[in-house]
Amino acid sequence: MAQTQTLYGAIELSADNQFTLSAPVEATVAALLRPAGSPVARGQGVVSLRASPSTQATYAQNAAAARSAQQAYERAKRLRADGLVSDAEVESARSAAAGASAQARALSAQTGGLVLRSPGAGYVQSIVVNPGDLVAAGATVATIARAGDLRARFGLDPALVSQLVRGKGVRIARPGGGEAAIVPILSVDPSADPQTLLASLYASVPAGLGIGAGQTMTGEVTLAEASNAVTIPYSALLDEGGQPYVYVVTKGVAHRRDVVAGASDGPTVAIAKGVAVGDVVVTQGGTALEDGMKVRTK
Structure with missing residues (x-):
């Protein structure tokens, strides 16, 4: 299971692809x-x-x-x-x-x-x-852009930097449609831009994609992954003061279980700790329950 985040940014020239002519x-x-x-x-x-x-x-x-x-x-x-x-x-x-x-x-x-x-x-x-x-x-007189790979700069919530799976790269759309391309992440600057309040993620964009400097770009990154993890419907996950929990039903009685939530793809969420495979969790009506309450499931 992978949790993804959509990013917005623009294509720019890297220092390696730009020459400055000075007097x-x-x-x-x-x-x-x-x-x-x-x-x-x-x-x-x-x-x-x-x-x-x-x-x-x-x-x-x-x-x-x-x-x-x-x-x-x-x-x-x-x-x-x-x-x-x-x-x-x-x-x-x-x-x-x-x-x-x-x-x-x-x-x-x-x-x-x-x-x-x-x-x-x-x-x-x-x-x-x-x-x-x-x-x-x-003094600078002119700048020369050299043909070659470009660099994309995306804005990213600083709180999400630690969750970023860098090895997955950035998924970007090709101009004019077609299959999306995966480009490598070059670096991440965690400091927030004073205007956008976002961190900066830089990715390498090959020249062969037909993308020019200055173009706006939408990208998608993987924030968290979970393999072979226990998953539950996202609707079963409750929260109290920042502590996620679920109700597990055993012999007709609901018991509260504090859990550690992981990656989510929207409909489902991975649980790193708190429930096991085979547990019956309440997916609807959990907000009306209390620990130890008898329930009837359907």
């Missing part, structure tokens, strides 16, 4: 090479940038500093040959020249490669800039 330096957007929704191949340009005046000034300063440091190093070597400076001073000048040169080369490489290219095949999911915009270094 390497402060720059101006020169052109949008591939609009949102366009397919892109690995290495294909998406957005072209142009170094901003501030970045150009910084590059000029770094280049000048590198030239000055190199000249100081050459001068220190000449002075060392004349015995006017120590080896330590020459080494210090060499290190300064090497550092300034590396910094200038790094900025030159950044400003020389201002066409942002897709790191993998997929499609342009979004572009958050327009031509002429000034973007800061490290």
Whole structure:
């Protein structure tokens, strides 16, 4: 016997299936090479940038500093040959020249490669800039969605997380009908979302199902299972202050039995403790009984 729960959620891209293109330096957007929704191949340009005046000034300063440091190093070597400076001073000048040169080369490489290219095949999911915009270094310019498996995020009552049978996966409907698919559960975040007050269950959705990011989705999970268990009609189960119980009839007398209830499929419920196979339980009229009351069954 299995107890199931219907969940509602949506399909989203996982971090593994999304690339972010960011500005390497402060720059101006020169052109949008591939609009949102366009397919892109690995290495294909998406957005072209142009170094901003501030970045150009910084590059000029770094280049000048590198030239000055190199000249100081050459001068220190000449002075060392004349015995006017120590080896330590020459080494210090060499290190300064090497550092300034590396910094200038790094900025030159950044400003020389201002066409942002897709790191993998997929499609342009979004572009958050327009031509002429000034973007800061490290700011997101575009996102690329890579073809592949997606992720479904479902809301789940936090109280049910401990009852979840994860190995059963999530049963989801295929678009357009057809046999439902079982997809594996990736993880469960038991903390409640401040808006929905629900925990989050994540499941992997294969690309072959034809489901796209952003689509709403209904899923079904197994919360509890009972195999080879004693079962009774759900109508026989009574409750007093949170304690489930039933009335078992023996020789025409009703006796109250506190029970431990398990999984339920609706019409029936599994009983982990309290009744045994062959016991006669009251299914109707139990609320009018008291322990020890004589009854007539039909």
